[in-house]
Amino acid sequence: MVKKYIAYSLDEALDILASKDVYIVAGGSDMMVQKKNTAGLLPKFDKDVLYVSHIDELKKVYEDKDGIHIGAGAHLSDLENNKLVPELLRKCISEVASVNIRHFATLAGNIANASPAGDTIxxxxxxxxxxxxxxxxxxxxxxxxxxxxxxRKIDRHQDELIKELIFPVHKFDKELWHKVGSRKADSISKLSFAGVYSLLGDKVKEFRCAFGSVAIKVMRSHELEKEIEGMSLSELNAQKDELIEKYSHVIAPIDDQRSNKEYRQKVAMNILAKFLDEIIKGGK
Amino acid sequence: MSKYPTSVKKVDFPEKISGKAKYADDFVFPDMQYAKTVRSTIPCGKIKKITVPKLPDGYYWISAKDIVKENVVNIIFSDWPVFADGRVNYCGEAIGIFVGEDKAILDKLCEEIKVEYEPETPIYDFSEAYISKGYKKGDYEAAKKKAKQVVRRTYQTGYQEQAYIEPQGLVLYYDESGKMTITGSMQCPFYVKRAVMRTLGLKDDEVRVIQPAVGGAFGGKEHYPSLIGAQLATASYKIHKPIKMVFERYEDIAYSTKRHPSKTEMEALIDENKNIIGIKSKVSLNGGAYKGCSGVVLSRALIAATNAYVIPNLDISGDVYRTNTVPTAAFRGFGSPQTIFAMEMFIHHIAKEIGVDPLELRMKYLAKQGDITANSGKFHDPIVLDKLFEKAMEMSDYKRKIAEYSKPGSLRGIGMSCFLHGCGFTGSGESDIIHAKVKVSKDENDHVTCYASSVDMGQGCRTTLKHIVAKNLGLPDDEVEMDYPDTDKTPDSGPTAASRTIIIVGFLMEKAAKNLKKIWKKGVAQEIIEPYVGPSYIHWDEETMQGDAYPSYSWGVNVVEVEFSPVTFEITLKGVWSVYDVGRVVDERIAVGQADGGVLQGIGYGFMENETCVDGKFKQRSLSDYIIPTTMDVPHMETAFIDNPFIYGADGAKGMGELTLVGGAPAVALAIENAIGKEIHKIPATPEYIMEVLKDGKN
Structure with a gap:
């Protein structure tokens, strides 16, 4: 028989985790769908469940020397309106699912689910x-x-609980979040793209980009980022097509019920190209 | 003054806002059992063996061997078995149901049952026609000899899922007299009643159907509830207890009926003066595993083949094809959205190919009163399409925008459709087949009640029908009662389908109320039963498809504006303008509700709603994968009505439920075409399809 626990403090939760193999439920917005049962029946949990949504210690959002701490229990809608939270993340959150889901979904839950279509990851x-x-x-x-x-595979040991995520405090010149869903709201990504950069004179000082929903996990190429960093804008312009070609091998999209691999491949590279164009133009 | 001066408060507002309205799943009876369906897992083949697990006490397996009288669902063409008998013809076909009191045990039994098949090769393409129809007008072959140019195109449309909020579901119980009674989500209580009578061999007074609140239907609950009703009734014969079956959402999307996917091959004959002298259209519909109502869907598709245009020579034909997929059936528009999409795109493509202005070409062939219809009948009533056009042009600023957006580099696009919809059943079906009746009665306290079998599934007919009666009796709306249909109390006023409720049932209500007023005696119980008598000038030959296809037509113009992203190929709606002639509007707020919902469902069909079938199985089985527009996708919308009263409608009203859907898809597709500069031949025009078109499409 499956047992269910509600923890009211972190210690209480860790005690349970130390002795039992459990599903951890924070907002439950994805977990309850995964464990959905016939209407009128209890959800289909095949092992014990630990509810952590009542632990106040997990809801804190604050800044210290390590960065911005976002508690695992903070709801996406709270983060969406919290000025401490990095702006790019807030932009991304504003397009996650629907308003009502954002009222109970959490940032930690999104990464713990490890869905290839998880936007905030x-x-x-x-x-x-x-x-x-x-x-x-x-x-x-x-x-x-x-x-x-x-x-749906993460590096969490059975006795561990995600306490928080820490985001380094760092300013970029420009940031872009681009979600391609199938409609304007309440939509699961067909693909997504996030990019940031900073310039120093006419050189690219910093460059990063990441792709969602186009591989088994979020894809980012540190190699290519290093290659771009230090380039002058005219070099970037000259090598743009080559870089896009290289990036096209970073992702490995598939066909599914939401889109197809040709579309995902093409559009991901279109968005990257547009982003690179903006950088190139940014220096002029 | 109210924004909607002719509107009254909808009668279902309080019960729905307070949550008191009872839907199928809200009914609970003592000792109630649940039913769960065991479905075919293969698209086609013989059933070799069924191994039923050991049943706990009080649990039952009900299948073809339990059929009392006839193993068919009573639909227009009754070829769909209640339970598969010896073979299955689509993935998801019901083999049997488990019945018992605990849903968890039913789920377990469904997992444990073993069905062994001898699979056969399934058909998914248009290769085996099982219904064929056609008609001609003028002499197409002779016209072809005179033609200087021939334009050809092929258009395709996809599945569409009704996506009503409340899934399919019925509850069977025994009323206070012990009579078998069925309640639940349905559009046509008398259809369910007749299906149960036929499968069980029951007499008219042995089964009762009561319709409760219904959470949307859009055609999807016209015939499918007959299947569920027949299954539950078969089970009850053995079990004698109340039984409930309510579908899970995935089950509903994956296995209940949808709109027919289509392919329409068109050919236009053009003479030396750039006149269209003939059109040939060959329509193919995917009917799925069973015919059901597909023959009538094909009729409507063919009658609408040239839409609102009058062309002298026609050769129109079509087939419904058997495939090993979920049967397709009724959906708002009933065949016409497919062919109207094709014709609206085609006239635009003809114009471009012969080098004339598309708008001018359309105007040249628009139907006028007295014109001969495609089926060689007559447009008897006044047609005000010119006024509809004028208003739509003015509201949307179409002419300026189309000129501007047609310039190279514009990412905006605008599209327009004009269309008609035949109201009520085909031809003289209302007078000859349906024989609708309504009842308006009053008791000794002069309290008036009106009765019709029309189902209020959200569209508001309980409010409007009651309002028609109150108005004609000179009473306030709240002094007239209208309850949910109950086949023991309500006369059969026909199904809630074919945009017939206001034009036919409303007309009867008006007559009944007027007749009651004539004989009104204070303090005396009186009643009027009003049978339908249609216009005597309507004649129709179903065999040859010649004559007046419908008692009357409603008309509309939709304009849709979009913006296109060359980066992601996504389309954003920027504006929707609609003008309709529905005779006369009975209740403006309800009419606008129908209009806005209808056009959006049509636009969704045109560019967003994507249901694909792979190896006989639908890929999109949830409302997060089957995408319908949200309010965030809805742009500025404006709707206007042009008054054009119909003498055989309630206070001049004609039908409007389906009309508002049929023009959405071509309008949005033409807007996309305008934005991307390439022809659209297929809907839904998803970003994935637009990407393909931009790569290899025709300019």
Whole structure:
């Protein structure tokens, strides 16, 4: 028989996690869909469940020397309106699902689900966020990029709970979030793109971009980013097509019920091309 | 003054806002059992063996062997079995149902049952026609000899899912007298009643159907509830307990009927003066595994083949094809959205190919009163399409925009459709087949009640029908009652379909109320039963498809403006302007509700709603994958009505439910075409399709 626990403090949650293999439910906006059952029957949980949505310690959002801490229990709609939260993340959140889902979904839940179509993961990865995991044994920090291992696979040990995500405080000249869904709201991404850059004179000082929904996990190429960083804008212009060609191999989209691989491939590269054009123009 | 001066408060507002309205799943009876369907997992083949798991006490397996009288669902063409008998013809076909009190046990039984098949090769393409129809006008072959130019195009349309809020579901129970009674989500209570009578061999007084609140239908609950009703009734014969079956959303999307996908091959004959002297159209519809009502859908598709245009020589034909897929059936528009899409695109493409202005070409062939219809009948009533056009042009600023957006580099596009919709059943069907009746009665306290089998599925007919009666009796609306249909109390005023409720049932209500007023005696119980008598000048031959196809027509013009993204190929709606002639509007707020919802459902059909079938299975099985527009997708919308009263309609009203859908798809498709500068031949024109068109499409 499946047992269900509601923890009211972090300690209480960690005690349960230390002794049991459980599903952790924060907002439940994706978990409850995964475990959906025939209407009128209890959700289909095949092991114990720990509800963490009542733990106040997990709802904190604050800034310190390490960066912006976003508690695992903070709802997306709270983050959407919190000026401390990086603007790019807020922009992304404003397009996640629907208003009512954002009222209970969480940032930690989105990355813990590790769906290839999870929108906020793209920003977590792009901004080098760290996932902070706690257990009775202590604290472990994992880069968001390494935390997601594959489709619905994450680097979390059975006794660990995501406490928060930490975003480094860092200003870029320009930031872009572009979600391609199938309609204007309440939509699951066909693909998504996030990019940031800063210029120094006519040189690219910093460049990052990440793609969502076009591979088993969010894709980012540190190699290509390094290649671009340091380029002059005219070099970037000259090498644009070549870079796009290289980036086209970074992603590996598929056909599914929402779109097809040709579309995802083409549009992802179109958005990248437009982003690169903006950088190139930005220097003039 | 109210924004909608002719509007009254909708009678269902309080019960729906308070949550008190009872839908199928809200009914609970003592000792109620649930039913769950075991479905075919293959598209086509023989059933070799069914191994039913050991049933716990009080659990039943009901299948073809339990059929009491006839294993068919009573639809227009009754070829669909209640339970598969020996073979299956589509993925999801019902093999049987498990019945018992615990849903979890039913789910387990559905997992444990073993069905062994001998699979056969399924058909998915247009290769096996099982219904064929056609008609001619003038002499197409002779005209072809005279033609200087021939224009040809082929158009395709996809599936469309009704996406009503409330899924399919019925509850069977026994009323206070012990009579088998069915309630639940349906459009046509008498259809369900007749289906149950036929499958069980029951007499008219042995089954009762009561319709509760219905959460949307759009045609999807015209015939499908007959299948569920027949299944539950078969089970009840053995079990004698109340039984409820309500579909899960995935089950509803994956296995209930949808709009027919189509292919329309068109050919136009052009003479030396750039006149269209003939049109040939060959329509193919995917009917799925069973015919059901597809023959009538094909009729409507063919009658609408040249839409609102009058062309002298026609050769119109069409077929419905058997495929091993979920049967297709009724959906708002009933065949005409497919062919009207094709014709609206075609006239535009003809204009471009012969080098004339599309708007001028359209205007040249628009129907006028007295013109001969495609089926060689007559447009008897006044037609005010010119006024509709004038108003639509003015509201949307169409002429300026089309000139501006047609310039190279513009990412905006504007498209326009004009269209007609035949109201009521085909030809003289209302007088000859349906024989609709309504009842208006009063008791000793002079309290008036009106009765009709028309189902209020959200469109508001309980409000409007009652309002028609109140108005004609000179009473306030709240002094007239109209309850939900109950086949034991309500005369059969026909199905809630074919845009017939206001034009036919409303007309009867008006006559009944007027007749009651004539004989009104204070303090005496009185009643009027009013049978339908249609216009005597309507004659129709179903066999040859010649004559007056419908008692009357409603008309409309839609204009849609879009913006196109060359980066993502996405389309954003920027404006929708609509003008309709629905005779006379009974209740403006309800009419605008129908109009805005209808045009949006049509636009969604045109560019967004995508249901694909792969190996006999639908890929989109949830409302997060089957995409319909949200309010965030809706742009500025303006709707106007032009008064053109019809003498056989309630206070001049004609039909409007379906009319408002049929023009949305061509208008948005033409707007997209205008924005991207390439021809659109297929809907839904999704970003994926637009990407393909931009790569290899025709300019």
């Amino acid at each position: 793209v920003i977590d990865v792009l901004l080098d966020a760290e996932v902070v995991l706690v257990s009775k044994k202590g604290i472990r920090k994992v880069k968001a990029e390494d935390f997601v291992l594959g489709v």
